[in-house]
Amino acid sequence: MTTIDDSRPLLILIAGPYASGTGGDPELMRRNLKRLEEAAWPIFRAGHIPMIGEWVALPVLHSAGASGPLDPLAKQVMYPTAERLLQHCDAVPRLPGESTGADQDVAIARERGIPVYTSLEEIPGAAVAV
Template structure:
């Protein structure tokens, strides 16, 4: 399955690039376990960041940022077959869960609950 990993990226960072990079690392942490279980992990920022940069994005939270970041997740959710919601406050991740739920896409809150990951998560 293509599984969107959703959790805090910008939330709680004050737009500090170092803190946002730490949050991206946390989002990426379960990606290998998902891959080992036969899934394809996806993170919205993996798509949104290069699109934003290519479009001339300059400041986190600017109009261009807002135009790209949340819509990317919505578009990805048209393709994803599941969402892994990581802990932490995030309006964007909460919105991803809302969209997934409305579309009947399963949402998991623990890696070990994702099909095939029960024996991989430790």
């Protein structure tokens, strides 16, 4: 496992459901993204930099001319974006809920020795920031 350097802010990739379980319903995906984003403030307040893969992947899809996250091009962008981000991230909190992409993020993180947290309170500095 990678040792956490408490002297610098961590780049933390928030992993959880986005498209999983939505049946492609844009409103349900929006709600899932909102839930992911709700985890951003506690991470930031703890002194770190929150990251969500969709914050990068969705603009990339848009700039490529895709119609959205259900466009066939999304398979070439969504999961690969998270995998590339994990080359730079220091930790991954896994939010509850079924999600193939979040499970892939966790697997990649563990393979690379990146800490995976099952609650936001486990993140360094989170208890102090409350």
